[in-house]
Amino acid sequence: MSLVGIGFILVGLFFVLVAAIGVVRLPDVYTRSHAVGLTDSVGAFFLLLGLALYQGLSTNLVKILVVLVLLYLLNPVITHATVRAALRSGLKPWSKEKP
Amino acid sequence: MTEMKVLFFLFVLSALAALIGVYLYRVIRGPTVFDRVLGLNGISTKAIILLVVIGTVYGRVDMFVDISTGYALLNLVAALAIAKYLEERGSA
Numbered sequence: 001m002s003l004v005g006i007g008f009i010l011v012g013l014f015f016v017l018v019a020a021i022g023v024v025r026l027p028d029v030y031t032r033s034h035a036v037g038l039t040d041s042v043g044a045f046f047l048l049l050g051l052a053l054y055q056g057l058s059t060n061l062v063k064i065l066v067v068l069v070l071l072y073l074l075n076p077v078i079t080h081a082t083v084r085a086a087l088r089s090g091l092k093p094w095s096k097e098k099p
Numbered sequence: 100m101t102e103m104k105v106l107f108f109l110f111v112l113s114a115l116a117a118l119i120g121v122y123l124y125r126v127i128r129g130p131t132v133f134d135r136v137l138g139l140n141g142i143s144t145k146a147i148i149l150l151v152v153i154g155t156v157y158g159r160v161d162m163f164v165d166i167s168t169g170y171a172l173l174n175l176v177a178a179l180a181i182a183k184y185l186e187e188r189g190s191a
Contacts, residue, residue: 006107013114016145020121023141029133032125036137040144047148051155063164064151070171071147078140078178085186086133 001053008050015043028094029086037079044071108156112149119145136181143174 022035045068052064119142126138147167154163 002104009111013111016115016118019141020118023125023138024121029131029137032134032137036141040141044144044148048151051148051151054155055160060160060164063161063168067147067151067164067168067171070168071144074171074175075140075144078175078182079137081179081182081186082133082136082140085182086131088186089188091131091133 001056005050005052005054008046008053010050012043012046012048012050015039015046017043019043029091030083030093033079033083037076041072041075044068044075105156108152112152112156115145115149115152119149132185136178136185140174140178143170147171147174 016039019035019039022039023032026032026035048064048068048071052061052068055061055064122138122141122145126135126142129135129138147170150163150167150170151160154160157163
């Protein structure tokens with residue numbers, strides 16, 4: 001069970017690394033929100049699932065699963081609120097041809 | 100916990116800490132204030148995972164998981180308040 005957990009942790013590290021590259025390289029708030037909102041959530045999901053499976057059958061597994069569900073619900077909500085605030089306050093999306 | 104597993108979790112810890120540095124670049128450089136809010140959200144996600152990993156290394160997961168739950172809820176309230184304020188204020 002702990003070996004399966006270590007495998008999940010490695011998968012999660014890959015996704016989190018991709019999200020960090022996206023945060024640095026993408027050109028705009030709207031495109032960066034994909035890196036923070038989607039890829040980072042999946043990475044955190046796999047990391048916390050791996051850590052939960054590593055604990056074995058115990059109370060700690062359920063506690064870490066609670067944190068996982070909380071994070072997986074709240075991270076997209078925060079990203080959505082931030083991007084909606086950006087759109088409502090009149091920030092133009094990035095486009096290839098500069099005006 | 101054997102020696103190899105301690106080394107593996109130390110590797111995970113240092114990788115996540117390095118990623119916090121990457122997000123910090125976006126928080127400092129970010130052209131608009133929304134970039135900074137998104138970067139802070141990423142940093143707090145990493146901090147939550149980091150707390151659980153530290154608890155796994157020390158064998159005290161039951162305590163550290165509670166701290167990370169509180170941190171996640173605090174992060175939600177703070178980020179939603181900032182987003183709502185920026186939305187009501189108008190201009191970027």
